Every structure is written in C-alpha cells, then in structure tokens.
Amino acid sequence: MSEKNCAGIANANVLEYLQSRRSLSVKYMNDVAPSRDEIDTILKTAARVPDHGKLMPWYFVVFDGDKRREVGSILREAYKTEDPDASPAKLDLEAERFLRAPLVIMVVSRMRKGKHALWEQFLSAGAVCQNMLLAANALGYAGNWLTEWYSYNDTFRSKLGLDGRDNIAGVMYIGKAAQQPEGRPRPEMDMITTYWDGVQPLRKGDDLYDKDKFDVPDARIFGLKGE
Template identity: 45%
Template sequence: MKTEIKLIDYLSTRRSIPAFQLGEPGPSRTEVEDMLKLASRVPDHGKLAPWRFVVYRGEGRRRISEAMAKIALADRPDLSEEMVRVENTRLTRAPVVVAVVSRAAPHVKVPEWEQVLSAGAVCLNLIMAANAHGYAANWITEWYAFDPRAHALLGVEPHEKVAGFIHIGTPTVPPTERPRPELSEIVTWVGDDG
C-alpha cells in the first residue's frame, strides 16, 4: 500500500534520481498515460498545448540509442570506450523515457516565450506525476536534445525543440540531498516594509 504524503512535505523533499540509478520495474503503459494526463495540466495561455510527448519504451530505446551513438562517434571519433558505452545507452538507462517536445511558435496573442515556459511546466509536472505513482524521475537535456540528426531518430520534427527527456523508473539507490540556494541570494523584495 502506498503511503499518502502531504503536498507541502513532498515539495520540501522532492529530489531527482540520476537516470542511471533508475531501474525496473518501470511504469506500465496505463500508468504512463495517467502521468501524461497529469503532466498536461499546466498553465497554457490560449489553450494552445504548445508541446507534445514522445514515449520511448521497450526495444526501440536500444535501437535509437545505438543510432545516436553513431552520430556521436562521427563527431568525436576519439571517444573513450566508457563514453561509447554511455552513448549506446542514452535511452536505456531507465525503463521509460518521455520526450517533452516544444511546439512553441509565433502567435498573434500568446508570446512564444510563454509557450516555452508551458513546456517547462509540463516537464516538472511529469516528474511530479511519476513520483505520485511511486516512481522516481529525472529531467535531462543532453547533446541529442539539440541535434537535428538525433531529432530525426527521436521523432522530433524540424520546427520543434526538445524541452526535456524525462527518465522514469524505480530508484536503485536512496535519494540524496544536494545543496539548495539560500533565499538571501536569489530573492529581491520590492515594496515590503515587513
């Protein structure tokens, strides 16, 4: 039975797990669909849905990873054996990987920047949805998020951009905390007399 947690407690302890520390079991197709429904509930000025999802599961993840590794090797033929292994496993680190693809474009009423922010909100919502289903997740953008040659393999159209790859699975190690910024370093108060 899953333990219920208050939202404030969740937000005060939320932590990403590195993708290579995510293993089986991964979410079922039904669970992924539920996560995507929750992820879609974000601010979206103009109701444009300026983003979409590409879900990578099963054997296809290996084939795409290996094809992307060939691109990486073509660009950097001196890659170490370890880095070749890394490139060959880009989409197989976690049982499920979801690309959040931004379709932001000029619009008569909705600034493109707001559409991009909406895609970012989808990424965070997807992480929280995965956590709510009892899984861990990590939001990653690496070279292949920005490479048109990789986009062709990943199902990303030329006019689209990758907001992030969300890796989802079961943590193989306990999460660890990392330093967070001090509020005094990131907050400016204006017009507050208290």
C-alpha cells in the first residue's frame, strides 16, 4: 500500500462503520488467524496514531500460532501467585488464555523520558489499541481488547521482559467472528456534553454508572512528567 496522507476528507463509509463497530467476545471467535501480511498491516495501522512529542511510547508483542500455547507456562506460573491454592484444572484453564483467539497482540505502553505528561503517553497507547481493533475489523477480523489479571501480575510481566516503565495497555485478541455481537448501551450525548456558556454546570456523566461501589482515584497523578 502506498504511503498516503490525508486529513479532513469526507468518508461516509468510515462514519457508518464507526457508528456500528463492536468488539467481539473471544467466546465467539473461530480459529482463522490473519496472515503474516495482514498482521503487518494491523501493526502498521495501529501505530499510526497521534503521539505528543513523537515519543512512540508503545510497542507490540505478538503471540501467534504455537506461541499462544507456549506462553501458557508463564501464565500458569503467574496464576499460582494470584491463587496459591488453584486446582490443576484451574491452572490448565489459565494457561490456555491466549488460545482463545487465533492471534493475540499485546500493546505495551512504555514511558519515555521527557517533558510530556505520562498521561498523554498512556492516551497515545490507548489510541494504538483502538486503531488495532479498527484495522483488524477493516481486514474482516473481530477484536477484543482485554487486560485481565495477568496484565497486572508481576511474575507474568517480568517473565515476559517488561520493566517498571512498561504497562500493558491492551491484550488484543483477534480472529474471525463465528457470530455477530448484540448491541450494548451507549451514553446519551446530552449526559456527557456541555455547550459551554459559562453558567451551567458541566455534564460529567456521573449518573451513567454504578458510582457508589468505588472510590475515585486522584486523577492528578496522571499529570506527572516522564522524567
């Protein structure tokens, strides 16, 4: 494909697609994996995101073919730290997590040194994940963006070679859809949108979810710089 650059060119098909796109649970993926060329396209497309400071604060780890089974030994060992009493059957199940889809791509957010807020580096990694879903869809594959317990497990992270600057932004499960997903609720725009007039309070969507179960983290930590 030629390197093409465009901005602000109308495309009704893209709009219609974006307004109907959905993830697909790994439960509903079949075994057909993208080819190597298609994987290259997915990665290249995923990496085409806004990125403050051109830091490229993200990288990929691809688990294809038998590697999805081989990583199971790390998943198994890691799960033992989550639940030392886990039964052999449960450990087998956890070891097979990456086999739920024919292709698994991990998007890792890597904090770069510099003047740009870490929060912005994380956001760019999130954009990579979303672009990856869109690229997979455009090639006719479904995607599911998960993190699950292993993304936060120290054993799993260190055995894979991640260090303190790395955070798993997404483990992207990609495969052909065996069936199409149902819809899910979406926010009403007037619950989360304010046309600012300097008078009315901002509509923050605080009533859209079950807010009483959790504490709110201090969002200011995300303003830290990557120094």
